[in-house]
Amino acid sequence: MRIVIIGAGPTGLGAATRLKELDHDDFVVLESAPHAGGLAASYTDTAGFTWDVGGHVMFSHYDYYDKLFETMLGDQFTLNDRESWVRIMDRWVPYPFQNNVRHLPKQATFECLQGLIHAQLVRKKDPLDAENFAEFIDLVFGEGIAKHFMRPYNFKVWAHPPEMMNKTWIGERVAVLDADRALKNVVLEQDDFGWGPNNRFKYPLKGGTGAFYQRIAESLGGSIRYGATAATIDSERKLVRLTTGEQVPYDALISAMPLDILVSDIVEDVPDTIRADASRLLHSAGHMVGVGIKRKCPSTKCWMYFPDDNCPFYRVTYLSNYSPYMTPNQTGANDTHYSLLCETSESAHKPVDQNTIIKDTIRGLENAGLLEEGERDDIVSTWYKRVEHAYPTPSVERDDILSVVVPWLEDRAIYSRGRFGMWKYEVANTDHTLMQGVECVNRLLLGEPETTIGIVYRTTDDGREAANHERPTVAGSGEKRLKIEIPARKPAQIR
């Protein structure tokens, strides 16, 4: 079986790694960029700061992924305590917000608690039956938390009204948020960080999150062809045509490019109905602004959420806190520079002015209290990257669309996988996507079922094979870890 992989991001690298392991050498990875990593790549700017495409935190659900990380990085990683916060109403509230409303002004605390208790006492409907994410928020959290945090924050992240989003991506566990716990935290003045005993995450010591994928790519030798862009796919003759005109034949094709583009622009002879379905998939773009500052880092925080409208970004990461080698100071001391990575979303519902986003971000950092007065004079670097496909929106219609489009492609030996290949946000982190590649190969060569994608084929009463969606147990990143992780190797740095 000749396997062609489009994309050397985590999905394609996972698939290629598994093929090598299985001694299946008849494959090639086509990558349009001059480097590997996709959205998980990292970039070092001319001033010496290293940036990721948005804060990348590793919450692995898989032994395979953990072992691969260990093989690739040895002890060259840091181990960091998760420390996340919400900046709201000019104060810091520990995350998760709903557990810590005691930090708000009294009136807002009251509204949050009242809404929560009311929503849970007078439950109009089971939240799991909610029509959309907006209704889910109201049923689970009540009016106060919805108004102060959930609605504004989620709009800033997703750039789509929550009425357009489904609720399945968030998982059923959120529904069990209980009013007793919220009330107890307020009355007993307790902070509640909500995470299980294991809230540490690994991060490459040098080179940013992309260092992991770079090393995987190096381990694959000449199997990756950089600067090779798939322009069209003839699914009848099973040929990928590159922009250069070269034809690459396949028996099976694993594609990690965005599914909407694959169907609308690349695969030939797609029926209009399938094309129309795929075009209804929603996504948001992302503006990443890195701000490098020549000062000692003033905080131990990891990342912070911003629901208020005094800044454009929804999230900021103290990236230099993940490793001391993220700044120009390469001594490992981390005491002369620090870096802030700021993420702003964009869609037709939420336009962003690309010409002013850097300026707006710096002003937002000041408004949010992250930059002190006069500190902008110590900014020694700004880095900017816009990605068109940043977040695959879990829209109300998404699963119905995928149920039609994914099987249509698979009938033609095209397996669309990954963050935008499968379009499922709940399984779109690096561990999920790398494993989507691994599992796809296991299915093709060993006949094993894929478990991460959450699509199960079942025969219906009329004898058709229908694609059903089931939320995989590994979905999500904010939920408690499934098991306690004991690092096999001592990290180079513990913060």
Ligand SMILES: Cc1cc2nc3c(=O)[nH]c(=O)nc-3n(C[C@H](O)[C@H](O)[C@H](O)COP(=O)(O)OP(=O)(O)OC[C@H]3O[C@@H](n4cnc5c(N)ncnc54)[C@H](O)[C@@H]3O)c2cc1C
């Ligand atoms: C803002 C943001 C924050 C994130 N935060 C986290 C996090 O905290 N933790 C985490 O684990 N994950 C995080 N992720 C997700 C992570 O980046 C993705 O899981 C991962 O990069 C997806 O891998 P992929 O291979 O599916 O797709 P991609 O990374 O998008 O890779 C696809 C590859 O295909 C190539 N390609 C596209 N079209 C063609 C073509 N026609 N021909 C040839 N090549 C092509 C692209 O150049 C690209 O390299 C985040 C992502 C974003 C955007």
